[in-house]
Amino acid sequence: MMTPVLLSATLLLLLLPGAPATNSNQTPIKILVANSLANAPNQTYSTSLAFRGILLGGMRRLQDSNQGFSFYYTEDPNYGPFLVCVNGQCGCTAGRTYWELLVIKENNELIRPDVGIGCYIPCANETIILNYNSY
Ligand code: B12
Ligand SMILES: *[C@@H]1O[C@H](CO)[C@@H](O)[C@H](O)[C@H]1NC(C)=O
Ligand SMILES: *[C@@H]1O[C@H](CO)[C@@H](O)[C@H](O)[C@H]1NC(C)=O
Helix, strand or coil, X not given: CCCHHHHHHXXXXXXXXXXXXXXXXXXXXXXXXXXXXXXCCCEEEEEEECCCCCHHHHHHHHHHCCCCCCEEEEEECCCEEEEEEECCEECCCCCCEEEEEEEECCXXXXXXXXXXXXXXXXXXXXXXXXXXXXX
């Protein structure tokens, strides 16, 4: 049994600001925004994921952290979230442009995931490249 004093001490600890948020941000990743179609400088951002969290979760956390990153996606009935715009730049069918998803693994290998932002589960320390490209 917890004494009232112990109980309130425990509650206080749980409510303390800055107490580590268990499980919510333990996988750090980088997000690099690149543009294969223009001579724009790359933008790099840091964000984090929950344990085994999806890329979309890290992108939301990054957007909410006011580092100047924003994105917009639509929901495909079969494959889930389709990334349409990043930092105000949008892919469009008429122009045959889109945001390509690439990943630099921790061993520096570059891969092109065979799933989108709603299914990809980054590993710690990966760099996710959101690359504006044509098809
Ligand atoms: C053409 C195509 C594209 C084109 C679509 C352009 C267009 N407007 O036509 C482009 C080049 C944009 C594209 C991009 C990607 N694609 Co694609 N694509 C295809 C492909 C070859 C045919 C789709 C099609 O035309 N179907 C016929 C039409 C009539 O049906 P539809 O339902 O309207 O098709 C739409 C969806 O397929 C959607 N779509 C296409 N790719 C993707 C990917 C994701 C994650 C989502 C949510 C939707 C989506 O775009 C189509 C047109 O609106 C399929 C493979 C296949 N054989 O089906 C892969 C496929 C759907 N794509 C896939 C992937 C992984 C991607 C990328 C994530 C690749 C990458 N690493 O960048 C990106 C999406 C990134 C993002 N922005 O979110 C996977 C999805 C698997 C999954 N479970 O997530 C598939 C199945 C191929 C594979 N590798 O197995 N793709
Ligand atoms: C931007 O990043 C891509 C992918 O890592 C790289 O290939 C390219 O050289 C970079 N461009 C600039 C201007 O740094
Ligand atoms: C990621 O990088 C950090 C800092 O360099 C390191 O402490 C950590 O062990 C790395 N994580 C993995 C899974 O490699």
